[in-house]
Amino acid sequence: xxxxGEMTVITYRGIFQxxxxxxxxxxxxxxxxxxxxxxxxxxxxxxxxxxxKAVLVETGSGRVVVAAKISEDPHPGVAFMPASxxxxxxxxxxAGEGGILEMKRFEAAVSPSGEAVTSIEEIGERxxxx
Amino acid sequence: xxxxxxxxxxxxDIEVDFEGGKVKRTLNLCRKGRxxxxxxxxxxxxxxxxxxxxxxxxAVKAAAxxxxxxxxxxxxxxxxxxxAAQKLGVDLAKKLGSAIDDPSSYSQGLMTxxxxxxxxxxxxxxDVRNFADVSIFWGDDPSSSHPRHMSRFSYFPRGEKRQRGYxxxxxxxxxDVRKSPTAMIAADGFFKIQSGGDAAFIxxxxxxxxxxxxxxEDKKKMLNxxxxxxxxxxxxxxxxxxxxxxxxxDVEAFSSLVAxxxxxxxxxVIPSLGDYNTRGFNQTLFEETxxxxxxxxxxGVSGGPEFGIAKYLDGCDAVMVVGSDPAAVLPAxxxxxxxxxxxxxxxxxxxxxxxxxxxxxxxAVAGLEAGGSALRTDGVKVDFDGVVESDRLPDxxxxxxxxxxV
Numbered sequence: 001x002x003x004x005g006e007m008t009v010i011t012y013r014g015i016f017q018x019x020x021x022x023x024x025x026x027x028x029x030x031x032x033x034x035x036x037x038x039x040x041x042x043x044x045x046x047x048x049x050x051x052x053k054a055v056l057v058e059t060g061s062g063r064v065v066v067a068a069k070i071s072e073d074p075h076p077g078v079a080f081m082p083a084s085x086x087x088x089x090x091x092x093x094x095a096g097e098g099g100i101l102e103m104k105r106f107e108a109a110v111s112p113s114g115e116a117v118t119s120i121e122e123i124g125e126r127x128x129x130x
Numbered sequence: 131x132x133x134x135x136x137x138x139x140x141x142x143d144i145e146v147d148f149e150g151g152k153v154k155r156t157l158n159l160c161r162k163g164r165x166x167x168x169x170x171x172x173x174x175x176x177x178x179x180x181x182x183x184x185x186x187x188x189a190v191k192a193a194a195x196x197x198x199x200x201x202x203x204x205x206x207x208x209x210x211x212x213x214a215a216q217k218l219g220v221d222l223a224k225k226l227g228s229a230i231d232d233p234s235s236y237s238q239g240l241m242t243x244x245x246x247x248x249x250x251x252x253x254x255x256x257d258v259r260n261f262a263d264v265s266i267f268w269g270d271d272p273s274s275s276h277p278r279h280m281s282r283f284s285y286f287p288r289g290e291k292r293q294r295g296y297x298x299x300x301x302x303x304x305x306d307v308r309k310s311p312t313a314m315i316a317a318d319g320f321f322k323i324q325s326g327g328d329a330a331f332i333x334x335x336x337x338x339x340x341x342x343x344x345x346x347e348d349k350k351k352m353l354n355x356x357x358x359x360x361x362x363x364x365x366x367x368x369x370x371x372x373x374x375x376x377x378x379x380d381v382e383a384f385s386s387l388v389a390x391x392x393x394x395x396x397x398x399v400i401p402s403l404g405d406y407n408t409r410g411f412n413q414t415l416f417e418e419t420x421x422x423x424x425x426x427x428x429x430g431v432s433g434g435p436e437f438g439i440a441k442y443l444d445g446c447d448a449v450m451v452v453g454s455d456p457a458a459v460l461p462a463x464x465x466x467x468x469x470x471x472x473x474x475x476x477x478x479x480x481x482x483x484x485x486x487x488x489x490x491x492x493x494a495v496a497g498l499e500a501g502g503s504a505l506r507t508d509g510v511k512v513d514f515d516g517v518v519e520s521d522r523l524p525d526x527x528x529x530x531x532x533x534x535x536v
Contacts, residue, residue, distance in 0.1 A: 022165030091461030
C-alpha cells in the first residue's frame with residue numbers, strides 16, 4: 001500500500017517553464033518543466049519518494065501524475081507546482097472572498113505512483129470530453 | 131530595433147536578424163523573449179471550423195454565425211491583443227450585447243483597478259530606474275516572469291539619482307512563500323511568509339511602522355525592515371498574483387500599508403501583469419465603462435464578478451477567446467465547461483483552447499509580424515512595428531472582419 005501525504009500545494013511560475021511554454025505547450029520540454037512537484041525532503045522520505053519518480057497528486061477535483069523533485073530548502077507539509085494545465089486539473093473552480101478564483105493554493109493527497117506522467121494530450125482529452 | 135511582446139515589460143531595444151523565416155541572431159532578448167521569438171515557427175495556428183482546415187474568410191463567417199446566434203456570449207482574453215484590437219473588442223461586445231472579460235478577473239484586476247482609480251499611487255519604470263532606492267517584490271518573482279525587470283529598472287541599473295545601482299544605492303526586498311530566484315538575489319532582504327500569511331505580515335509591518343514591537347518571530351529583522359522603509363526616499367512595490375490570491379481578493383490591507391508608507395515617505399505600486407497588454411485591456415475597458423474587467427453590455431453597462439468568466443460560463447452559449455489560453459489555466463471544472471460551449475479562438479499559436487474551439491482563426495504575432503500599440507505594465511504606451519513578413523492578419527483586422535460579419 002503506497003503511503004499518502006496530505007499537503008498544501010502552492011503554484012508558481014518558473015523561467016524555464018515560461019520559455020518552454022513559449023516554444024509550445026505540446027513539447028516534451030514543456031511537460032518536463034510543468035508536470036513536476038517540489039516536495040520537502042522530509043516529506044519525500046516519509047512517502048518513500050525519490051527525485052524523478054512519479055507521484056500521484058489528487059484532489060476532490062482531479063488527479064494527475066507528475067515527476068517528483070526534492071527542494072533544497074525545507075518546507076514540510078507544503079509542496080510547490082508550476083502553474084500549468086497539470087496543476088489546473090487539481091483546482092476546484094471555487095471562488096474565494098471577493099469572487100476571485102483560488103488558483104494559487106489547494107490541499108492535495110500525494111503518493112508514489114507506478115503510472116506514467118500525465119500527458120498534455122490526455123489533459124486536452126479530459127477537457128474536451130463530454 | 132524590435133520590440134518584445136513576450137511579457138508586459140515590452141522591451142524596446144531588441145536587435146534581431148532572420149534567415150529563412152527563422153531567428154538567426156538576437157541581442158538583448160532575455161531567455162523568455164528568445165523563446166517568444168523562436169516560437170514564430172512552432173505550433174502555429176491554422177484556420178479551421180469543426181477541426182477541418184478552411185480559409186480565414188470562412189472561419190470568420192463561422193465565428194460570426196456562432197456569435198450572432200448566441201443570447202449570452204462572452205468575449206474573453208485580450209492580454210495578447212493590441213490596443214486597437216482591444217478597443218474593437220469592446221465595440222464588438224457592445225454590438226453583440228455580450229459580456230467581456232480578461233484573466234485579470236482571477237489575477238491582479240483588483241490591484242490595477244485601485245491604481246486606475248487613483249486609490250493606490252503608482253509611477254513609471256523610468257521613475258523607478260532613476261529614483262527608487264527600495265524595491266519590494268511582493269508575491270512577485272520577476273526573475274522568472276519578467277526576466278529583465280531587475281536589470282532594466284528595479285535593482286541593477288544606474289539611474290539619475292541612483293548612480294551606484296544595486297551595489298550601494300538600491301535595496302531589494304522580497305516577500306514570498308518560497309525562496310524564488312528573485313528572493314535569492316535579494317539575499318538577506320528575503321522575508322519568507324506562510325501561505326496565506328500576507329495579512330499577518332502586513333499587520334506586523336504596520337505595527338513596526340507605527341513604532342510598536344511586531345508580533346513576529348524575528349523581531350529584529352522586522353524592525354530593521356521598518357527602519358529601511360521609513361528611510362527610503364523613493365520606494366516601489368511590485369505585486370504578483372501571490373499577494374492578491376493570498377488576500378483572496380481583498381487588497382484593502384495592502385492599500386492601508388501603502389497609505390501608511392506614504393504618510394512617512396513616498397511609495398508607489400506597479401503590478402507585474404502577465405501578458406504583454408493586460409494593462410491595455412484593463413485601461414481601455416475602464417475608460418469606456420468604469421470597470422477593468424467583468425463587464426456586460428446586455429442591458430446598458432453592468433460590471434461585477436457575475437460577468438467574469440468564472441461565473442458567466444454558467445448559461446453562456448458562445449465564447450470568443452482572443453489571445454489567451456483559458457483552457458490551460460482555468461480550474462478543470464471551468465475548462466471543461468468552456469470546452470462544452472461553442473467557442474471561437476483567435477490566437478497566433480495552437481493551444482488547449484484552440485484545440486477545444488469550434489472555430490480557430492490565426493493571427494499575426496504582435497511586435498514581430500504586425501505593428502500596433504500596447505500599454506506596458508506601468509501604463510506607459512508603446513508603439514511597435516512588425517519586423518518580419520507574414521501572411522497572417524493582425525488581430526485588429528480579424529476583430530474588424532468579425533464585427534462586420536455579425
